[in-house]
Amino acid sequence: MLEATSGKRWSNTPAFGPMAAEVAGGAARVRGRARHLRHNDPLAANAAAIYRTGLVGYGVTAASQHSDAGTRSTIDEAFTAWAIASQFAELQAEIIDALVTDGEAIVVMRTDDDGELRLQHIPAEQLDESMTVELAGGGYIANGVEFNASDEIVAYHIFKTRLTDIFPSSQTPVRIPAEDVIHLFRRAGAGQHRGLSWYAPVVLPLNELSQLHDALLVSAKIQAMMCGFVQDLNGTGTAFADGLQSATAMDISLEPGTMRVLPSGYSVTFSNPAQMQQSVDFASHSIRLIAAGMQVPEFLLSGDMRNVNYSSARTALVQFRQHLEAIQFTLLVPKLFTPVYRRWLALADLNGTIEAGDDAAAVEWFFPAMPWIDPKKDAEGTAAMIAAGLMSRRQAVASLGFNIEKLDAEIAADRDRATRLGLSFAQSSAPANKENANAEDD
Secondary structure, three states: OOOOOOOHHHOOOOOOOOHHHHHHHHHHHHHHHHHHHHHHOHHHHHHHHHHHHHHOOOOOEEEEOOOOHHHHHHHHHHHHHHHHHOOHHHHHHHHHHHHHHOOEEEEEEEEOOOOOEEEEEEOHHHEOOOOOEEOHHHOEEEOOEEEOOOOOEEEEEEOOOOOOOOOOOOOOOEEEEHHHEEEEEOOOOOOOOOOOOOOHHHHHHHHHHHHHHHHHHHHHHHHHOOOEEEEEOOOOOOOOOOOEEEOOEEEOOOOOOOOOOOOOOEEEEEOOOOOOHHHHHHHHHHHHHHHHHHOOOHHHHHOOOOOOOHHHHHHHHHHHHHHHHHHHHHHHHHHHHHHHHHHHHHHHHHHOOOOOOOOOOOEEEEOOOOOOOOHHHHHHHHHHHHHOOOOOHHHHHHHOOOOHHHHHHHHHHHHHHHHHHOOOOOOOOOOOOHHHHHOOOO
């Protein structure tokens, strides 16, 4: 008998059904809760910011890989101009926020009156979640996503306006061909066709931690209130000279530095609320649990660096960098950036801005460099790998978020200018202090 299938410990344990059905049934509610947490909970807000800066930062840039240098330069200049005019970098950050919070980002590619590409980011609820119907010929619509008989996505059914507009109106969703829609989400199982918020594993822990924080805050306020109780033990005590008699209660203030002489028969007892140190420890454990659920390093999520050293920080950041790169190159590049680039290139070709040849669509994407923990050691390691033939300069420069052709052109221009002005800068590759260079900052 498999213990994973039965036993007393599993009597009240829930089960998870088909991925598509589970997401369809719960994604909207999870999305609403995730949005609330992201805009109200500090940890949730920071988690979204970590992914936004880590995945796209100040903006992802493109470099044409066309075989002709002149054409490459023309394409790069034209795309950069379009990206600036379209605020593409800002849109990237907006898309990442939606991807993390809502679990999906939906972008409609449109053509304006001038034949230019325009990107419209729409909220997840605008893709009709209630539309699920069988179609003639074997096709069907599932939560606003239309499939043909071969289970290929052919269209999306999208409302023209947000359902949360101030003056919502009854409307029918518009059918938009799939080639005009970018539907970005992280697939967690076969058959999934709508996204699930990345906060799904931590919505409950975040809510519970918030309630615990409120309770601890109230407890701290109570502990800060010194409250004394004056008791007349024998019922024979005389009244205080400055006491304020009110019914059967007598209010007596106690100013700092005051020395009071109690009349005979009285004693004073001060409140001593219990300390909640165990709750503070549990809160720290909950933050680690939430960080694991969001797949971000705990010290980045909490901002608490007290127990972090060089080795532990490097280990965590290396793993987190691998996680971010997996998202960048398995999701963002093929599902977002490449379709946008190809659509822009096709429209530019139609407008006569660019003569797109067979290899015009070849492009390399440069993500902002992830910061080093120890720049000197990392740079020395990269230089050693290049010298040993284990890495090319192109790879090294790309990891810094730069285009090697532009970098080399800048270096050549700098050297020409320095020579022209008679400037000379000392260069030294040897560390001034070998002991300091090799020391671990543990």
